[in-house]
Amino acid sequence: MExxxxxxxxxxxxxxxxxxxxxxxxxxxxxxxRACEAVGRQPESAGAITRTMFVGCAVAESxxxxxxVVALILMFAxxxxxxx
Amino acid sequence: xxxxxxxxxxxxxxxxxxxxxxxVLGLKINITETIVIGWFIIVVLTLVILFLTHNMSKLKPKKxxxxxxxLVSTFKNIVKESMGEKNLHYTPYMMTIFMFSIFGSLISxxxxxxxxxxxxxxxxxxxxxxxxxxxxxxxxxxxxxxxKGFGEPFIVMTPLNIxxxxxxxxxxxxxxxxxxxxxxxxxxxxxxxxxxxxxVIGISVPIFTVGIPAILSVYFDLFSGFMQAYxxxxxxxxxxxxxxx
Numbered sequence: 001m002e003x004x005x006x007x008x009x010x011x012x013x014x015x016x017x018x019x020x021x022x023x024x025x026x027x028x029x030x031x032x033x034r035a036c037e038a039v040g041r042q043p044e045s046a047g048a049i050t051r052t053m054f055v056g057c058a059v060a061e062s063x064x065x066x067x068x069v070v071a072l073i074l075m076f077a078x079x080x081x082x083x084x
Numbered sequence: 085x086x087x088x089x090x091x092x093x094x095x096x097x098x099x100x101x102x103x104x105x106x107x108v109l110g111l112k113i114n115i116t117e118t119i120v121i122g123w124f125i126i127v128v129l130t131l132v133i134l135f136l137t138h139n140m141s142k143l144k145p146k147k148x149x150x151x152x153x154x155l156v157s158t159f160k161n162i163v164k165e166s167m168g169e170k171n172l173h174y175t176p177y178m179m180t181i182f183m184f185s186i187f188g189s190l191i192s193x194x195x196x197x198x199x200x201x202x203x204x205x206x207x208x209x210x211x212x213x214x215x216x217x218x219x220x221x222x223x224x225x226x227x228x229x230x231x232k233g234f235g236e237p238f239i240v241m242t243p244l245n246i247x248x249x250x251x252x253x254x255x256x257x258x259x260x261x262x263x264x265x266x267x268x269x270x271x272x273x274x275x276x277x278x279x280x281x282x283x284v285i286g287i288s289v290p291i292f293t294v295g296i297p298a299i300l301s302v303y304f305d306l307f308s309g310f311m312q313a314y315x316x317x318x319x320x321x322x323x324x325x326x327x328x329x
Contacts, residue, residue, distance in 0.1 A: 058315040062255050065262030072269065076097050 006080050014074040020067025028057045097269050100202050118202040125187050125199065166321040174324065177216075178317045181209055185316060189264050189309030193301065200312075201268045206260040210253035213320045217252070220327040256319055260312045267304030271297060 035053040039046045073079070100117040107113070136152040145153070159179045163172060188199030199205050222230045234245045274297055279290040 054311060055315060055318055058259070058311055059319070061263075062259045065259055065266070068266050069258060069262050072266070077099075 002084055003081070006078075006084065010074045010078050010080060014071040017067045017071040017074065021064050024057075024061045024064035027060045031056050031060065097272055100197055116202070117197050118199050118205060121191060121196050122184075122188065122199045122205070125184065125191060129183060129187065162317075163321065166318060167325040171325060171328065174321070178321060181320070182313050182317050185209070185260070185313035186309055189313065190305060192268065192305055198264050198268060198309075200260060200309075201265040203257065203261045203265075206316075207253070207257040209316065210257035210260075213256065213323065214253040216320075217323050217327045218249075220324055224328055252323060256316060260316055263308050263312050267308050271301065271304060274300065 031053055035049050038049050042049075102114045102116050103120055105112055105114045133152075136148045138148075139146075140149050156175075156179075159182070160172060160175050163175045163178055167174060185200055188205065189201075192198040192201075218230075221233065225233060234242050234249075236245070275293055278292040278296060281292050282288075282290040
């Protein structure tokens with residue numbers, strides 16, 4: 001009975017952890033929009049702007065990845081089962 | 085009433101397989117897939133480099149020497165842009181990490197498990213950068229200046245400064261590992277789902293797994309692997325150059 005509760009709670013927790021994907025979506029979309037604006041204003045530096053945008057997006061993605069790692073741990077390497 | 089339980093095998097998402105293990109002084113050491121594939125990459129890269137740099141000449145370079153010189157000069161430019169002229173001696177470290185990271189991620193195109201999809205790999209590199217940063221800080225400011233630096237600008241900021249120092253290797257390692265391992269898991273789930281589609285229709289050969297995963301692997305393996313390697317060394321260079329001033 002306890003195992004069922006722990007498994008169910010882990011599954012729900014993994015789903016809630018993925019709500020952290022909202023943040024990078026908004027942030028990177030905003031960054032991409034500003035990069036498009038900048039390229040529109042100065043088309044000859046499109047290469048440098050695109051590279052800088054990618055670097056910024058990859059750093060902003062980290063908090064979304066933290067949420068993914070928590071969800072993966074809950075789904076595939078659940079530490080709470082062993083404590084039962 | 086006998087209840088029919090349908091047990092279907094899920095996709096196998098596991099850590100790297102242990103190839104063999106041995107005991108040294110009571111400590112159990114596991115040799116995993118990651119170590120074996122990592123050494124394979126090291127040996128192949130070393131042979132390629134030895135081939136490229138064999139019989140170099142100053143006045144009449146052959147094609148392979150031009151390729152090697154192009155690689156080194158590209159990296160020297162990247163390091164010079166990010167860290168400045170006086171830090172060019174970090175080029176071998178950055179180039180090594182970049183090469184190992186990108187080949188470690190791209191090895192999944194051949195079917196082997198990515199070296200960087202194992203958290204041990206990325207946390208090792210992040211800790212190497214972390215200790216380099218701390219060492220550079222101590223060398224620039226002296227040991228007392230280093231301790232005092234945690235109290236800048238206000239003494240109450242000390243716990244926040246310590247946490248932000250520890251967050252550097254944690255975030256670098258998790259970012260790299262999470263991207264590559266997440267891509268690997270999504271690819272495995274996709275293979276499993278496409279294989280199940282064939283089984284449901286009744287065809288015994290999983291024909292739907294041909295072609296569609298290859299399109300996704302352009303993003304997950306090629307783009308993501310290259311970007312994460314590039315981001316890792318860019319962040320390392322930024323932190324180390326900040327620590328040196």
